[in-house]
Amino acid sequence: MDPRIREHAAVVANHSVDLQEGDTVVVDAHPVAEDLVVALFEEIGDAGAKPLWTVKRAGKRPDRAFLRSADGAFETPEHELAMMEETDVYIAVRAGTNATETSDVDPATNTAYRQAYRPVQEERLSKRWCLTQYPAPANAQLAEMSTEAYENFVWDAVNKDWADQRDHQEQLVEILNPADEVRIKSGDETDLTMSIAGNQALNDHGKHNLPGGEVFTAPLPDSVEGTVHFDMPLYHEGREVTDAYLEFENGDVVAHEAGKNEAVLTEVLETDDGARRIGELGIGMNRDIDEFTYNMLFDEKMGDTVHMAVGRAYPVTVGDGNEVNDSSTHVDMIVDMSEDSFIEVDGERIQEDGTFVFE
Template identity: 30%
Template sequence: MYTSQDAQLAKKILHFSCELEEGQNVLLQLVGLNGVGLLRALVKEAREMNVNPFVQIEDTEIRRMLIENGDKKFWEKQAQTDQLPLMKQMDAFVGIRASQNIYEQADVSKKANKDYSDYFLKPVHLEERVNNTNWVVLRYPSEAFAMNAKMPTEKFREFYYKACLLDYSQLHEAMKPLEERLRKTDIIQLKGEGTDIQFSVKDQNWITCFGKRNIPDGELFSSPILSSVEGHISYAPSVYQGKPFEFVKLEVRDGVVVDFDSSNNDALEEILDTDAGARQFGEFSFGLNPIIKEPMYDILFDEKIYGSNHLTLGKDYEEAPNGNDSSIHWDLVCIGADVYLDGEKIREGRKFVTEDLQGLNPENLV
């Protein structure tokens, strides 16, 4: 039916992450049939809590077909008739991403992706779900996922559950000194191979992420002052809208991307031309999960890599806003750059060097 690890994970998601109470509603969405065991565990746990589960199961090929052939009118109808009214009744949302092929949507056109983002994803998820539910999104292990991580299947499964079932309360405590520093910071600078970029975060809000919204988790984020981002930055491998990028390099002036290079410049240019906000940044974050060491072409893991930062193209989050209302949100990850807060080096490569922040180094968390 489902594994004991799935049962543990279901309890963590519904009790710790979603903080559900008796009588509340939770939407359980499975995209890809691979994760049905975890879905079963979530349904069983929800009913034992006397919580009301609403279940959606989506085949990834059918989703691709809909996105390929959808348009503004279609997605407005989907949102307004079905998904938005349902989401408005939910107290929590759990999204399991269990696709066997991360490149399933690689051939979807720019217009089709934009229509889906603007008229469905944005109103249903980025505006309603993100802002008005206790939500959590996670991947599910598979042979294909293990291949992207360059691990044997069973070793990857062990890694997956270790990262997901981390002691997030301990991690939260270790984050607090960094959060305190960041709330007093004006200028952040990243310096490393192919990277020398700075920006202001003066008076911006900071959010600690410790298993409440993503599984696995471990990040501390805000957003840069829009016009303050200046310099150049190099990112690790990434996949966005089903399109792979072995590397991405951006040149930024007055907060706007003015030049770029990547392994797929045609696709990158399409993404950057989505709207005005797609060439600006809506989030900056520290990756802090001590279990996750290397990129695996999956942003829910890669953005949590310890010793990393992501400076995100596109829309901000309401709890840490900077005015970017783009229809994209692409978490691109920079690994191992030195980090300076108002001129003081706090991280050298991937290790925090000031005494108050050393609790965030992996050897002190696992």
């Protein structure tokens, strides 16, 4: 086994989820990630915890079959909810054999299923949890990299000094926490302002998402004004969406378009009322992620980027008395900030062309 796999497992166990004796642990992973599962089970055994390996994350082919066969009316899977209720720790490992397996599932069906599944997701997020990546060949192919190059990319981003990364990112947290207005400007098509007054900026240094490498918060839902061109593509439900463009008034999306798969973007925005508002503003700060790979777990952490999610806000980022944007969806999209771009906080420029004032 590559020693970096055991290092990866140790980071998950000891840094991300802080395994304790007696913990019940669900490891949810595709069989292609078996080496990482084995290394995680070693860590779980050393901690005196109790593991269960599930393959929900391997379920894209079965999920596709189920979703294409179902009548579109879904109920919350109570048996899966019960499992989450009895779980202390949830570790999800992204990996797969086909990144576009669900591309021929009707977006409306995906939306309906996601809404029914939401109680399971909420229960899962109430536990100690970590989402990470195993460098599977399908993900390497999507990133247009060799398997070896992708392995190096993943483990360079994951197996790092997270205490040092935390300290680096804390400088941005200290700027954002007392702030009111943030302005994002990039090129001719992105000029967006929002208030974050009273909300909390959080330092993501690998505790839940591994790799970490961002500082994120939530805007006041009705404060977002202007336009944004997400010039980096994303995969959503197995489909590529490019050049997403949103126009906001009083916090709501009032116009949108996309260069490819605009119908997918439309379906996201029509999920519910909250899906037409921004639930998250994130600023990428992981300099070891320096290539775009069509994997939001990594891409949103890139230095020189800003991402925003339409839909659900993380309640932990919302201050007392402020509104939590509620939705059953949360879809991140990315703006490249490396050229002709800046971020201003209360009128002061804190980043220009990807470089922070404290770098």
